[in-house]
Amino acid sequence: MTHHVPRDLLYNFEYDRRLKACFIGAGGHAYRNVYPTFRYAPVDLVALCDLDENRAKGVARVFGAERTYTDHNEMLVTEKPDVVFIVTSYTPDGHVQATALAGDAVRAGAHVWMEKPTAASVAEIEELQALSRETGKQIMTGLKKTFFPAIEKLRDIIDGPSFGALTSISVRYPQNLPAPQDRGNLNKMRSFLDHIYHPGAILGFLAGEIERASYEWEPRTGSSITTFRFKSGAIGQMHLTAGQARGAPLERVEVVGEGSHAIVENGNRLIHYRPSKLPTYGRSSSYILPEDTAPLLYEPEFSLGQLYNNNMFTLGYVPEVLHFCETVLADKSLTKGTLEAAHQIMKLFEFYRTTEQGVTASF
Ligand SMILES: NC(=O)c1ccc[n+]([C@@H]2O[C@H](COP(=O)([O-])OP(=O)(O)OC[C@H]3O[C@@H](n4cnc5c(N)ncnc54)[C@H](O)[C@@H]3O)[C@@H](O)[C@H]2O)c1
Known part of the structure; x- marks a missing residue:
């Protein structure tokens, strides 16, 4: 497992080699959070495409794309990009537009970075996996949470020397x-x-x-609590807190090892409780632990015009795009946002669609 260390980044124009890129979709999320990441990635955005020509032209002007299209196939044939970014939406019947678009892009010879959701079923992910194998082109999904510096740090803590094995995990998210x-x-x-x-x-x-799972569902708000056993032997729960206050921080992640645990609140405030002794029971006058076992707190400062305190970084957007670009440039295999990772998420989606509450399902 890679250790996640902070690194100094290059600005787009400072890279020696940049990938020839096309972009499908010029909607709200792409405008706010994906096109801007190219300021820090080895990307040469030559063209973009949206069904809405005005949007395509407006976004191209802001982000420096030279040409615009309203037909992605025409763009792929004409431009022959190395990579294609896809941030689109849903079809009228609820399928994911990007699934078919990703297929078109790999068939046209490009590697693909796409927003989640990758697809609406396990079968569709398997089709993308087969297409990726056939064409030799990689397909990455922007699983941004796995690029949050605080969540990456949780992974490092779990893999670290004093945590022990991951024994349990708890994830809270309002849905x-x-x-x-x-x-x-x-x-x-x-x-x-x-x-x-x-x-x-x-x-x-x-x-x-995941090895197996079962859930309970609450009908007033649609909240749910799911319990998991993972193949590693760890157990876990996902609390989907549909009834929580709308203006509050959304989420909390807690990982527990053997005598150590760590919590990420609100996506970027991390406390690592390192292994320590309980102060003498009934006798200790203070809760202050020795410095070598005291908890470690990580949180960004919001004073300086830094990259790290900008949501393009705290929310993983630049890191996920960099992972894709650097992997393609180095001719390596993706390790995050893979179709295998999307496959498990899709299995989870189908589990809720097909399993009654209170019933344990094998994965
Ligand atoms: N990771 C995150 O933080 C995050 C946040 C918000 C949205 N998203 C994801 O981003 C995606 C887009 O969300 P949005 O709110 O920006 O949607 P949107 O509807 O604003 O944008 C979608 C755009 O895609 C265009 N489009 C659709 N099909 C096309 C095609 N075949 N060719 C060219 N253009 C096409 C549409 O014209 C539209 O402009 C969704 O998948 C959503 O899940 C992710």
């Missing part, structure tokens, strides 16, 4: 699960599909493959 009779309808499941990728990515990244 409602529709009523059982609505779960067959992809449109009614759209929000769940859109969001299960976030806690699902964290579970896969930190705890690995």
